[in-house]
Amino acid sequence: MIEKKYKVPIRNLFCILCYVHEMPEVVSAFNSKDEDLPQLHLLAKLFIEETDRIMMRGLMKDYHERAEETNQLSGKILFEQSLNHIIQKKPSLVCEKDQFDEDILINQILKATLNTLLKIEELPKNQKIKISMQLKKLHHVSAINLFRKIFYMIRLNRNKVYYQKMLLLARFIYELNNLSDEDGAFDLIAILNDEMKMQIIFEKFILNFYRLEQQQFLSKIERMKWRMFGGNLAIIPEMKTDISLIDRVNKEKIIIDAKYYADIFSKSFNADKIRSTHLYQLFTYLNHSSDIYLTRGILIYPTNGVKVDEIYNISIQVGIEIQQSTIRIFTLDLNQKWQDIYNQMFVLLK
Template sequence: MKEIPIQNIYYLLCYAWDKLEERDLVAVNAQKFKDLPNLFARVLVNGLRFLFKRGLDRSYRSSVEEYRGVKGKFQLTQSLKHNSLTLGRAYCECDELTHNVLQNQLLKATVHQLLRYTSLDSRNYDLLRPLYQRFHDVDDIRITSRDFSKVVLHRNNSFYKFLLNVARVLHENLLFDETKGQWTFRDFVRDEEKMAALFEKFIYNFYRHEVGNRYTVASEYITWQAVPIGDSSLEFLPRMKTDVTLTNVERKLVIDAKYYKEAMVSRYDQEKFRSAHFFQVHAYVSNLLNDANAGRRVEGVLLYPTVTVDFDQTFRVRGQTISFRTIDLRKPWTELESDLLNRIIR
């Protein structure tokens, strides 16, 4: 698969994260950056400037320290152990309002990691360095991917979510190459499993944001139109859950996002669509032909990224419409957006 423009990857991520407002707030000209780490570096520069201007998040943290006199909750055992009382001092437990909280530690650690990235351009380095120094009252920590899920966010600090998403991508893909003695960025676009999850979330949130005024957009479970015989139970049938379903009064459209390097398989020297994909969507559409959808057109679309050529094939199977379509993620964003709105769900 040819290279997807950096700007498009950025937009895919922003939709997948459901953070469009923040994307615009830290808007960057994605086309001018040579790689994703440099794009994300500038996103962090703009985002951190906003955070510092607004004020870094703070929280109360409990700590036990030695004070002159008594402050907070007196700790007798430690005070006696260190002979503090004879010196007019005491160990006390206090709740202190501090910037030294996990979300700030994660951002500081990510900036530090970026500053060591071999291919970080000099302009980004010069912009990031003073921002890193402003975290002087935040601890340096060694982070893991699990730390990102420990952060508790609420309405007043929700902007952190966007920057932490950026930080997590960088943390998981900036790797130290011991043979070269330098930091490199793993191209996660080549990771089919990660891109499949990203593609699915992108498609769902794109349509939820862009056509939510015309359709109810959901990922829904479909009930089998089947009747068990004897002691049989429907519980043993596999669950059917759509990636995206667009519903209005006239239409129900099921979109199944398939991020595959090869949308077709070769059989007897002839290219064929994957039978498992076809039967999956056929099952969805067939079981949606029920009383709840009476009067609606029920359709299914298998949506693939373009690999070598585009295709747009539609078939009517026993009165049901099923389409195989591609979307070219390499196109300029405005064209890609237009295709999603005007061709894929036409």
């Protein structure tokens, strides 16, 4: 069994995922009390508010297959289900046809989550009354049992994007409500041991944090052109940053390369060294960054027992000139209080 090298409290993981899904207001609500876990009554309040917003906009409708007994042939005949009708010589068959309405999986998850909340004894009476009113409006949506895999069955297209917050809150509520199951499973924790998933999450968290929490820099993914000419440029790979922070007023840029690695060091002659490929990559970004912006680089890792904060002076090309800049190698401690993580993200830019 591989020992976990990351210590990330569940609350902090929730907060990180909220930024990934562009929900900073949910993080503010989580931190109203200094507790290890977001409380279900708080999540219930947020979920009720989000359900109201969805209902005001209008429940999503889509085509889905529906089986029904009918005496008029339409759609596809389900012979196995119709066999008893044929044997009993009933003037009806079971047919499956496409139907366009609100009884689709995404609305069924919404309804199932409301039903889950209604069964929680500690929930305030006013919240239960509100939930009951919302459920009455969903009488035409089928009741289903929630299970973990069902959340992976939803694909949000442009028309369904306003359901995004509801789905994330529904997932949080499901996970917290199932902490007491016999197997004690908490699936979100498994994400921490999946470096490929956490790499994407870590990058997007940093990108969205700076986009949503400050106004000095424009936070974006930046595509750069190689300073190469001649030859077949079509075979040259794309150069794309994880996070570029651009201050157009002060002509300043920061390129952040985020790496979620179990071990930030590699061994070289029995000595710990930062991985050379990471430095090569960031150094290349800095030398291709801009003709007008002085760019500095930050290579950031999550802390896994080793704290690093080192700043190195380097020379980079800005247009046709060589100028002095810096590369900072930094480890972000995700095991501290969320407010400390929040503050540390701003200190990193100074």
